[in-house]
Amino acid sequence: MTDAQDPTQAGRPEDPTPPSYPSYPGQPTEQPPGYGYPAAGPTPPGAYGPYAYGPVVYQLPKHPSATTAMVLGIVAVAGGVMCYLPVLAAPFAWWLGHKAVQEIDASGGQMSGRSEAKAGFVLGIIGTILLILAIAVIALLVVLTITVDDFWDEDYEAVFRLVRNSLDLSVRG
Secondary structure, eight states: OOTTTOGGGTTOOSSOSOOOOOOOTTSOSSOOTTOSSOOSSOOOTTBTBSSTTOOOOOOOOBOTTHHHHHHHHHHHHHHHHHHSGGGGGHHHHHHHHHHHHHHHHHTTSSOBOHHHHHHHHHHHHHHHHHHHHHHHHHHHHHHHHHHSTTTTOTTOHHHHHHHHHHHHHHHHO
16 A cells, blocks of 8 residues: 555645745745754754753752851841840850851861851851940949949039049059
8 A cells, every 4th residue: 555545644745844824025935044943853962051951050958057146146236236135145146156167167068058157156256245345334334333422423523533533543653
């Protein structure tokens, strides 16, 4: 049986090219190269770059304490400037950031988040220094209140007298 006699091939054209659409005056009859569907067959190497959909990027798991240390450090420094109470979180940010940096370094490149942990560590140090300064100022005010009579007078003469006397003692000494 030939193709012409084959009932499954009946009514099919001999040429498998798709039908062309009518053209209008001034319209090119052929498409410019690079348009339409690509030719069937294997894609030549490098046609779409080394990977057809971009390289596959695997992200390392982040250390669970890295972001926590950074957030505690930001809260301690920024909140400590605004209302003093959040600065109490600074030593925890320092400790947590230091611990996370050590564990990330010990993981041999199996964990990420070192920059967040380091930021928490540094902000924890800054916040702890601010906390120590605040405690020192409060302690100084308490000592001055106890030792100097009328320290909280409205005219502040006692404070000026105390400063003047301490400067006189340091100049004489």
